[in-house]
Amino acid sequence: MSEQTPPPPRPVAPLTRRSFLFKLGIGMNVVAASLIAVPVVGFVLSAAFSRKAYQAWIPLGKIDDFPEGQTRLATYRNPFTRPWDGFTANLPCWVRRIEGEQFQVFAINCAHLGCPVRWFPESGLFMCPCHGGVYYEDGSHASGPPPRGLFEYEYKVKKGALMVKGGEVPTLSESV
Amino acid sequence: MSMKTIGQWFDARLHLAQLFEATAGHKIPASSASWWYVFGSATLTCFILQLATGVCLALVYVPSPDQAYQTLEYLNYEQPAGWFLRALHYWGSNFMVTLMTIHMIQVFMFGAYKYPRELTWVMGCILFLGTLGAAFTGQVMRFDQDAYWGLGIGVSIMGRVPLLGQEMVHGLIGGPILSAEALSRFFSLHVFVIPGLLIAVIGVHLRLVLTKGINDYPVAGKGVDPATYDQEYEELLEREGIRFFPDGIDKDVLFTSFVLLAIFLCAILLGPKGPNGPADPTFIHTAPRPDFFFLSLFAVLALLPPYMETSVILYVLPLFVVALFLIPFIAGTGEKHWSKRPGAAAGVILTMTSLITLAWLGTYSPWSPHMNAWSGVPTPPAMVKGLSPLQLQGAALVQSKQCRNCHSLDGLGGQRGPDLTNVATRLTENQLIRQILQGDGNMPAYGDHLKPYEVTALVSFLSARHPANQPAARNSAVPASRIP
Numbered sequence: 001m002s003e004q005t006p007p008p009p010r011p012v013a014p015l016t017r018r019s020f021l022f023k024l025g026i027g028m029n030v031v032a033a034s035l036i037a038v039p040v041v042g043f044v045l046s047a048a049f050s051r052k053a054y055q056a057w058i059p060l061g062k063i064d065d066f067p068e069g070q071t072r073l074a075t076y077r078n079p080f081t082r083p084w085d086g087f088t089a090n091l092p093c094w095v096r097r098i099e100g101e102q103f104q105v106f107a108i109n110c111a112h113l114g115c116p117v118r119w120f121p122e123s124g125l126f127m128c129p130c131h132g133g134v135y136y137e138d139g140s141h142a143s144g145p146p147p148r149g150l151f152e153y154e155y156k157v158k159k160g161a162l163m164v165k166g167g168e169v170p171t172l173s174e175s176v
Numbered sequence: 177m178s179m180k181t182i183g184q185w186f187d188a189r190l191h192l193a194q195l196f197e198a199t200a201g202h203k204i205p206a207s208s209a210s211w212w213y214v215f216g217s218a219t220l221t222c223f224i225l226q227l228a229t230g231v232c233l234a235l236v237y238v239p240s241p242d243q244a245y246q247t248l249e250y251l252n253y254e255q256p257a258g259w260f261l262r263a264l265h266y267w268g269s270n271f272m273v274t275l276m277t278i279h280m281i282q283v284f285m286f287g288a289y290k291y292p293r294e295l296t297w298v299m300g301c302i303l304f305l306g307t308l309g310a311a312f313t314g315q316v317m318r319f320d321q322d323a324y325w326g327l328g329i330g331v332s333i334m335g336r337v338p339l340l341g342q343e344m345v346h347g348l349i350g351g352p353i354l355s356a357e358a359l360s361r362f363f364s365l366h367v368f369v370i371p372g373l374l375i376a377v378i379g380v381h382l383r384l385v386l387t388k389g390i391n392d393y394p395v396a397g398k399g400v401d402p403a404t405y406d407q408e409y410e411e412l413l414e415r416e417g418i419r420f421f422p423d424g425i426d427k428d429v430l431f432t433s434f435v436l437l438a439i440f441l442c443a444i445l446l447g448p449k450g451p452n453g454p455a456d457p458t459f460i461h462t463a464p465r466p467d468f469f470f471l472s473l474f475a476v477l478a479l480l481p482p483y484m485e486t487s488v489i490l491y492v493l494p495l496f497v498v499a500l501f502l503i504p505f506i507a508g509t510g511e512k513h514w515s516k517r518p519g520a521a522a523g524v525i526l527t528m529t530s531l532i533t534l535a536w537l538g539t540y541s542p543w544s545p546h547m548n549a550w551s552g553v554p555t556p557p558a559m560v561k562g563l564s565p566l567q568l569q570g571a572a573l574v575q576s577k578q579c580r581n582c583h584s585l586d587g588l589g590g591q592r593g594p595d596l597t598n599v600a601t602r603l604t605e606n607q608l609i610r611q612i613l614q615g616d617g618n619m620p621a622y623g624d625h626l627k628p629y630e631v632t633a634l635v636s637f638l639s640a641r642h643p644a645n646q647p648a649a650r651n652s653a654v655p656a657s658r659i660p
Contacts, residue, residue: 054351080352082357086241087241088456091458122576130478131477131543147486169345172335173345174341
């Protein structure tokens with residue numbers, strides 16, 4: 001009476017040759033697809049997760065080209081380029097020679113959204129044409145939306161030449 | 177063999193008549209064959225035009241930074257009808273975005289997203305995002321200064337993402353700087369990935385129109401009840417259904433021809449856009465502006481208070497998009513007619529008024545310094561007439577110290593700061609001096625860049641800037657008799 005009938009076993013489809021081959025086929029497709037997909041995904045994401053440090057010393061010219069007390073535009077060829085980059089690999093930056101071998105080198109990109117800032121020596125200000133960010137001559141934030149001052153390159157003077165460390169577009173998560 | 181026999185031979189094999197009957201011949205409510213229902217098919221027409229013209233442009237265009245600009249110039253000036261193809265593609269995109277937006281508003285106002293058409297709305301939202309994606313990537317294809325710096329804005333936004341910012345920047349532009357791989361990536365998105373996605377999702381979108389039927393014209397007071405809706409819709413089709421083809425398609429066909437004619441006229445009369453100067457980053461005398469679809473976003477980025485900017489871009493805007501997708505799951509039943517949904521109507525009016533106002537502001541961006549005003553915009557002659565030498569010096573300094581880049585005189589000049597025409601009625605001499613030397617609000621401090629005599633000259637010019645019949649502001653601590 002209290003005997004419990006065991007639940008009826010779930011019907012198991014008999015393993016036929018066809019269903020075996022089908023399952024084998026699925027399994028092999030998964031293997032093949034993974035073998036193909038891993039390099040494809042790697043290809044697409046390689047740029048994002050490249051561990052390569054995009055930093056190199058770049059010569060900007062003789063320090064005598066930059067008069068003391070002035071801020072001038074300098075351009076350089078980015079050290080990491082493709083042969084078909086054209087002039088997009090020619091990048092500008094603002095060089096301020098304070099005195100002697102004391103410099104400040106600013107990225108052209110506004111810290112707000114990356115537009116090119118322009119130097120106005122008469123008023124000693126950098127102004128951005130996009131959203132009106134303004135910076136003082138030392139790169140510090142003067143007014144407008146930028147959350148910080150201008151991005152500044154590390155620099156050194158070697159045998160009378162000014163070198164800066166760069167190679168990457170500056171953003172808030174990676175400043176020069 | 178007659179044409180008919182040949183046709184029958186093919187149909188016996190392809191069963192096209194049957195397919196046509198089941199799709200184009202499907203029944204729609206007679207009320208839905210309305211002028212309000214023409215925008216979806218018009219958007220689709222634009223998309224087909226974009227595909228056709230896009231394929232043609234790709235015959236010449238080279239997606240490489242060292243040649244893209246040349247190939248665009250070649251299209252404009254050498255390739256027969258190249259300029260016209262570029263113009264068609266450009267104006268087609270403008271019409272596509274506009275018609276899609278109108279279609280979306282119409283669908284929303286007519287409650288067409290409600291049960292059982294939730295998925296149709298969701299697919300439409302994907303098409304909306306995909307189309308904007310095509311518009312943005314298309315703007316990059318026009319590899320000029322606007323495109324280059326517009327892409328730079330995208331990069332800067334990516335750079336604000338916490339933790340993964342740098343990876344996302346590199347993933348987006350395919351390397352450390354905006355150059356060859358960035359353009360190739362956007363080309364691939366623009367011509368393969370996004371159109372492919374759009375074609376697939378349009379398929380689902382149209383399939384859903386067939387399976388769930390086109391929305392019946394809403395009647396005030398008659399809401400959607402999922403328990404009875406399907407049967408009522410069936411009965412409506414029985415009672416007053418007409419076949420989409422040939423009975424309900426007339427307005428779509430006519431409107432489509434208007435749209436195509438309008439695109440043709442815009443293209444032939446107004447021509448293609450740009451390219452506006454090659455994407456040479458060393459040429460910094462540029463003031464990049466996005467195409468009209470993104471002008472409102474451009475304006476938002478200028479007008480948001482800096483402290484909330486990153487959170488609004490990264491979290492609030494995506495939430496708006498999520499909310500768009502969720503509309504049918506929040507308000508999927510009940511009243512359809514707009515007259516019974518004042519909240520929905522107010523939402524549309526508010527959204528569109530905001531977007532249009534922002535876009536309009538974006539076109540002349542009053543928040544940007546007017547970069548050439550100091551050297552290019554004249555001082556109004558009436559303002560310098562009869563001035564003392566000291567005041568004239570001040571007037572010259574307003575120009576040479578770039579004050580005009582942000583401040584206008586008589587409405588001419590930058591609009592970032594207040595107009596200085598009547599500044600003396602608002603600020604006393606002392607306040608002017610303090611404001612100039614220390615800056616305040618949005619104004620930089622000029623203390624380091626003005627000599628004392630320059631400040632004196634500037635202030636003497638500015639404190640004369642009041643109308644003849646309105647005295648200058650004065651410090652209440654100074655007796656009026658001592659005011660010069």
